[in-house]
Amino acid sequence: MSELTGNCLVAQSGGPTAVINASVAGVVNEALNYECIEEIYGGLNGILGILNEDLIDLAGESQQAIRGLQHTPGAALGTCRYKLKKDSDYERVLQVFEAHNIRYFFYAGGNDSQDTANKISKLAKEKGYELRVIGIPKTIDNDLVATDHCPGYGSVIKHISTTVREMACDHEAMGQGDLVSILEVMGRNAGWIAAGAALAKRRDKPNDPPHLIYLPEVPFSAEKFLSDVRRTLSKERYCMIVVGEGLVDAAGNYVHASSSATDAFGHSQLGGAGDYLRDLVESNLGIKARTAKFGISQRTAATHASKTDSDEAFLAGEAAVKAAIDGVTDKMVTLIRGEADQYVCETGLTDLEEVANGVKTLPGDWINEDGTSMSFQFVKYALPLIQGEIDVPFENGLPKFAALGKTRIFRLLEPFQSE
């Protein structure tokens, strides 16, 4: 172990999840154990706040606030979708690190964020600035490579399968063989989230909803879709459909992409796969279809979060600190599932390079031949991730979430000017 004394910095990036704050709690909790970590800073709004030298004192936060992060959704430090573009941006990050003697950098995020962490790490090495950079996986999309699953995923699929089970009670009461219900869920490139809805089926009830799941991995055919719906309605009181927002046709084009606009990372802005399916049903089958789209609420559903997921997010934060203290850098923490039947999860490490910009899609053989349901292998994979409930405190009828005091660290540099 090579001892490196200095300050540590943790920041969050990309879309928040129900449990990304638990990773920050894990980092703070573990960092307090080491004398070589002198100060524990938080960077506000991801990399954007680091550029702007917006740092706060996390060690000085109340224990109550840090403990409360474990049931608080969103990103308590703030986040961003800003992507470092120029060499001068990366150099500015290093200047901020140098000015504040930051020697440990922990960055919780998805593949774009791990790419950023990787580039910062490489530049530090190049410039001879001793820095240990460890990424912490975070994404409801579950699409990071090299990790069994991602913190955030278990909670979003617990939320969705809980809600599908609730909606089933309604549809069972209302349906007379003519009710079509469509739920659009997130998932731009992979169907992990839509697939997770399959957990709502009770183990001994294969005809439970969702009856049909449409995934970005399976090219969409309107003809087959209409035939799937017709067949379901002939057998069941209603047809409940879950669709991933990233549904594509045989040519690979998003069905019903709402516009040609792109976000800061150049991804197409999507929406409307659910509305598209509704229109198909209504105009071809002559029956009304009801749609729901949870939008951002699905990644913030702390009251439906998985205890297993929250615990693992915390563990990933702790593991990042332990690895850095051990002298490791330029790696991301991974979650490794034990081989035994009884689910256990340990942490490992992988190169940031490997994670950056990779995308893990659903294994093809986890999708049944009908293209609209999940195999037992998927259920075996996903079910352990939704076990256990979070005890969110309620006050006056509503959940009470933690808020950080956010004592600012005095700025030492000139204001950042993007060139």
Next chain:
Amino acid sequence: MSELTGNCLVAQSGGPTAVINASVAGVVNEALNYECIEEIYGGLNGILGILNEDLIDLAGESQQAIRGLQHTPGAALGTCRYKLKKDSDYERVLQVFEAHNIRYFFYAGGNDSQDTANKISKLAKEKGYELRVIGIPKTIDNDLVATDHCPGYGSVIKHISTTVREMACDHEAMGQGDLVSILEVMGRNAGWIAAGAALAKRRDKPNDPPHLIYLPEVPFSAEKFLSDVRRTLSKERYCMIVVGEGLVDAAGNYVHASSSATDAFGHSQLGGAGDYLRDLVESNLGIKARTAKFGISQRTAATHASKTDSDEAFLAGEAAVKAAIDGVTDKMVTLIRGEADQYVCETGLTDLEEVANGVKTLPGDWINEDGTSMSFQFVKYALPLIQGEIDVPFENGLPKFAALGKTRIFRLLEPFQSE
């Protein structure tokens, strides 16, 4: 008290809620206390099941199942939107009642259902068939007259304000003065549900989301809307909007009604108020807006149900039986709020005639002058209704809801033929 010996029948109608099953549990629980009630039947799928003689034995259900109804959403007996049309329909209902010696009829539903109950009651009187009919209020819309509030309402606004509070954590992390988020909620004729989102504001934080609430009671102006959004974004990190689906313009036309289709009761089918607002933002302000629409899930959110609401739904079921035993007929149970500061709720009775087809809109002076926020009177009214949480049992990571055994009562009549 005039003693009337015979069987009782309870049925559910219209859109389910998170707590309508608690009313059935209340009816069964109370009916078991009286010797003059010989059998306790449930009618499947509302009035449609009664026409078809689809009756089940509720007294024979397990205690576990009846107890479980208190945390089970949907309508355990099934429901319908069928409206009795012809005199012969009403006569068939009485034939079924006569065949099964049903002397007590309890019908949980909204104003259309109370109208049906009223007509059955009147016909029985006309025909000299001794029958006691008591309606049980049920609607997430909270738009029944003569009752302080309706069972089902507290739970839907607890769900929505809980979710707004969760989404606020996300938006607070993501917003940089350019995030517009629009949540469309139910409410065809009245803004009670959208208004309830106001409870998400912490008491000492008037700038908490939702920043803007658009109600069917306030004629919509696109110009004022855009100015509201601009003003909010100039002061806050993001602008969170809640809109009721029944938003209308100054001429009283629904904004963005999706089609001219109507449901079985002749109501226009709505959808798209949220999408309409999104399009206004994107095309006029040049910034992206995110939408969410909970659809049917908002009325089934048992895991976010209000204990107060569930208890009152149960109480209303019990009160219906007590009133009928006391010789009352042709009334609906009402909820009456005590005058003291400390919230207490008792039951009363009102004429079915009065409730049938009436609509209670939000009092005008509960909407602030800005037209987009709620006054303290509204908060004082609504806050007690969301107090307390339901302890939904989870099994293997997901909620476990009750299911009835549904032992059928032998049919005694020829099959129903609608003329």
